[in-house]
Structure formats: C-alpha cells, structure tokens
Amino acid sequence: MYSVVVEHIYLLVMVTLISVLQNAFFALKVEKEGNNKEGQNVRTSGFERVCCANRNCMDAYPTFMAVMWCAGLCLNQAPAAFAGMIYLAVRQKYFVGYMGETSQSTPGFLFGKRILFFLFLMCIVGIFNYLLVHYYGSEYKEYVETITSAASALLLIP
Template structure:
C-alpha cells in the first residue's frame, strides 16, 4: 500500500485498535463477574452485579458498529484529525459509561448523553464529506478545506460537558 495513503488513515486505525482492546476489556469484566457468581458456566440470570456488567457490555457492543461506521466515514470523507479526536473522546466516554453502569445506573447517564453527542458530530462530519463530494462532482466546487477548518475548530468543543 502507498505510504501516503497509509498516512491518511493511520489515526483511524489506531483508534479502531484501541476500541478493540476496550471491547476485550469489557468482555473480560463480564467473564470475571460471571466466574465470581456462577462458577465456570455463563448464565444470563444471576446476581445484580453480573447483570449490570453484562448489560453495560451489551449496550457498548450494540453501539460499536455505528461508532466504527461514522468514525471511518468522517475520517475518510472529512477530516482524519477531527474524527480521530472525536473517536478518542468516544472511547473515554464509553469507559465512563461502562464504569458508571457497574455502579448505579444513573451514573451512566452522563456518559451515554456525551457519547450520543459525539456520534452525532461524527455523523454530521460524514454528511458534510458526502455533500462536498457531490458538490465537486456536479458543480466542480471543492469545499474540503473549509469543512476541515470548521470541523477541526469545532471538535475541541466536544470537551464541554
């Protein structure tokens, strides 16, 4: 593969690999909690601690394909740096959600809301990239530089709770 092409996607690959490691961590927590209460067999019904860990892991797994899709679309079509930053923030938020869910369920709400906001940001970046592609195709006008500037400027605002 061309070295320049790899340079354009390396941040997205790093974030994707970090999310895979995080998924493995979540799965190991479920396995550990299951062994603590149910011996060596996995049982869905069990103590509330296992139920909370299992449900938190399931919720994170349900949102994972959407996260990967919008991360890669936003990174390839709009701005790799802004998408990678938002992806890294999403991983921190997902960790906060998971840990919060293991305690009281109300502790997971801020992580959930913040994660939803990041997914929306990545989705809007993807839509802007697709819109720019069709502007170039139909009218010959390329707004890629403006879109990158706006997304790179807005992405630090994701830090505001």
C-alpha cells in the same frame, strides 16, 4: 501508493485498535464477574449490570465504527479520530458508571450520543463537499476541514 493510503487512515486505525482493546477489557470484566459466583447458578445484580453495560456498548459499537470511518475518509481523519478517542473515554465512563448505579451511566450515554451525532454530521458534510466539488468544480474542502477541526474542540464543552 501504500504509504499514501496509510497516511490518510493511520489515526483511524489507531482508534480502531484501541477500541478493540477496550472491547477485550469489557469482555474480561464480564468473565470475571461471572466467575465470581462459579459453581452457583445464581446471577448477581453485579453480573447483570456488567452484562447489560457490555451489551449496550456492543450495540452502539457498529454505529460508532461506521460513522468514525466515514467521517475520517469523507472529510478529515484528525477530527474524526479525536472524536473517536473522546467517544472511547465516554464509553469507558459509561461502562464503569453502569457497574455502580445505572444513574451514574447517564452522562456518559448522553455525551456518547452527542459524539455520534457530530461524527454523523461530519459524514454528511464530507459527502456534500464531494458532491459540490464533483458537480460544480469548486474546492470547499479546505474551508470545511478547518471548520470541522475547530468544531471538534467544541465536543469538550458539556
């Protein structure tokens, strides 16, 4: 029983753990920037940007985790985990871009929204597929998973 459950979520667990490490990295950046001016009560613009980038990433984090896990459990973990890894890379780009000029973070922000929308659609398709199977007895899941797996590669197109 245990191995069957783990088999269906291990990719999602790996992406979740990587996201935890990324959150720790962001927190260390904020702490490091805050300690640069230790002993002074002056907040630098660099500190403000790092704090704002961290706060923005943390605001979107629960949404990301919810849609990634729902998409992985309701439909297919492989494309959900793939989209999750891309989202983490985009979030890193957003964070680093925000530490420079805030305009450098815009592409990361927009691409991140696109990935969240894709994961949300995966959730909807997975729920719809479940309802079809439950009420009509038709098995469309294989077709839907194939389409979703192929569509996840489309995330790479700018």
